[in-house]
Structures are given as C-alpha cells and as structure tokens.
Amino acid sequence: MANTMTLISSVTVGSGGASTISFTSIPSTYTDLCLKLSARATGGGDEAAALVIQLNSSNLTSGIHLQDFAGTATSTTGVNIAYAIPQTAVANSFSNMEIYLPNYTSTNTKSLSSDQVQENDSATIVMNLSALYQTSSTAISTITLSPSTSTFVQYSNAYLYGIKNS
C-alpha cells in the first residue's frame, strides 16, 4: 500500500485563462500518481465543461461514470470525465476532483479512478464517480487536462502528487 505522498508540481491558472493544463516530464520514480483539481470552465453547458484527460497526449480508451444530478442517479459511458466542472454555475464556485492513477510506469493497461463534485447550488449539484482506462504499455510521462470545448478560468488549479509504496 502506497504510504507517502510528494508534491511533484502545481499550477494556478492566471487571468487569461487556459485551454489546457499539461504536466510533462513526470518522473518515473513513484508508484502511483494522484491529481487534485479545483476548476471552473467558461463553457455554457455540461458538454462544454466535461473534463478531458489525456495520458501521453492520447485519449483514454474507455470509461464508465456514475452520476447524481441533483438527486437523480444516472450512468453513462465515455472517455471524458463528464460534467466535472461548473460552467453556468453559481458565481465563483469551483469543482473539486481527485484522479488516481496507480502503477503509472507499468507496461500494462493504465487504469484511473476519479471522483468529482460541483460546488453549485442545491438544485444543480452534480456528483460523479468514474472508472477509466487506457490501453498503453508506455509509462505515463505527460498528463493533459482540458474542458472539452471551453477553457479553464482564472484560479482553477491542479496539484500533481507522486506516491511511493516505500
């Protein structure tokens, strides 16, 4: 079981916004990676604000998501971490999410799990639990995050942690 957590890098989006956030040259000296994100997008709808995550500049292979839209549970499939970021949400509110990538240097398929909530008013709050994977035999050295068709707003931030099991 991984028992130490070290901050590798972090970023806070500036006043101009950003279409993507990329962590490159990720060291391969850890066992797992953990990404913590607080974000808001400029998109005017859920589709525009769905979070896209790429590993080594490639899309994920598949994913499934359990969601709760203001008390109504749904399930969807897709490679985007759907509806992760508030868009037409309450002013100045940001989403919380954590993405965990175990064994990221393995030559086996890379699996991810993530949980997200939108910090919105009670009428439209969204919770999302996702399981995703990418069929790749290459160690993960780059992670790219973006709202599917909009941009991250100022003060969105991301923290990438490396986790060791020793």
Add this chain to the structure above:
Amino acid sequence: MAILNKLLGRNTMTRPTRIEIDCSTGVESIIELTDAEIAQMEVDAAAAATRQAEEAAAAQAAADAKASAQAKLTALGLTAEEISALTK
C-alpha cells in the same frame, strides 16, 4: 499603437493559451494556441452545443410523453397513487 495595429490589420485580440509545466525543471510555460488549435476548439464547441440541444430536446420529449400518459390514465379514472404505483 492601437491605431497602427488597426491600420496594419493586425489582430490584437488576446489569443487563448495553454499551460505546460515541466515536472523535471518546475518551469511553467504559457503558450499561445495556434490558428489550427483555435479552429479546432471552435468546431468542437459547435458540435458540443448541437449535442446539448439534442439532449435537451430528447429530455423534454420524454417529459411531455410522461405527462401525456399520466393525463390519459387520470382520464381513465386512476388515482394519483395508482399512477404513481404504476410508474415505480
């Protein structure tokens, strides 16, 4: 300068950017998107807007059908409790 840019036809609008953090050095770079990347963003945004409109229309159609069905059941003499029991 603004007048000069206008006369020369320069686009002085702020271009969208992306942030890249090199984890080996800690260096953070803010990079302007290329014309091709901006064009792709616009295409994706239009497609997303279309998908969202289609999903909203489908959800509205389903809600209308449910309301219509409930009204017909009421006309047949079912109580609200009986209709609710049927739809669970």
